[in-house]
Amino acid sequence: MVNVFVDAFKLERDGRFIDTRFDLQNVDLGKRLFEEEHVKGAIYWDLEHDLSDMSKRDGRHPLPNKVQLQTLFEKSGLHYNDAIYIYDQGGAPYATRAWWMLKYAGFQHVYIVNGGYESLVAAGFEITKEVTKYEPRALQLQWNDAILLNREDVLAITEGKHKATLLDARAAARFRGEFEPFEPIAGHIPTAKNYDWEQLKDGNKLVITSSILDTVSKDEEIIVYCGSGVTATPVYCILAEAGYQNIKIYMAGYSDWVYHYPVEVGAIN
Missing domain, CATH: 3.40.250.10 (Rhodanese-like domain)
Known part of the structure; x- marks a missing residue:
């Protein structure tokens, strides 16, 4: 069995956090919420700017190609050995989209914070408006094309x-x-x-x-x-x-x- 979801009260404090809050009816909301406050150390991935290639014509939220995804993962400073925790506003489809893309690229230690941002706040994670910058990392990705x-x-x-x-x-x-x-x-x-x-x-x-x-x-x-x-x-x-x-x-x-x-x-x- 794959462990996909994690409770905010049980996850490791030293993992990498990815904020994917978004609203299909208000596409600027997620980025604005991140700028106002987020979990310390989190980076932000936008559904339409990072998790989609809106220049393509195959569907309304086309999947970025492998080169684009690798660039996103590398510039985010991710590593295959990282414990990666993805959150959105909770009960939403944005953290799950990011989770799937990371699994598609072969990342093994990726989890969705079930309950979203507010559950992390309730669990006592430090909240800030300061944006952490990470050094890019080169990755040798093992794509799971079968999914x-x-x-x-x-x-x-x-x-x-x-x-x-x-x-x-x-x-x-x-x-x-x-x-x-x-x-x-x-x-x-x-x-x-x-x-x-x-x-x-x-x-x-x-x-x-x-x-x-x-x-x-x-x-x-x-x-x-x-x-x-x-x-x-x-x-x-x-x-x-x-x-x-x-x-x-x-x-x-x-x-x-x-x-x-x-x-x-x-x-x-």
């Missing part, structure tokens, strides 16, 4: 050429195609099941629920996707925490798929 799928991989699943379960992490009404606030066509990728990621929220924490365990089993190969590769990551992380080992992400998501292949509407029985 990332592209649209052609997903197409093979929809056509029955590869057996796997697609799991859509968006709200049920968007999955059924009743409305679509971002893309020109509403619906979901053919054959997909639906599990709204917000069902995993318990206040400012993400928790393993009986409903997610009932939706997919550990003997399935599971490919999680959402609209743009943000809210799929909490589902991925909770499944990893629950002991699921054969899980992957179609990071480009529905916002990529809808421009290339047909979609389905309605519920899946």
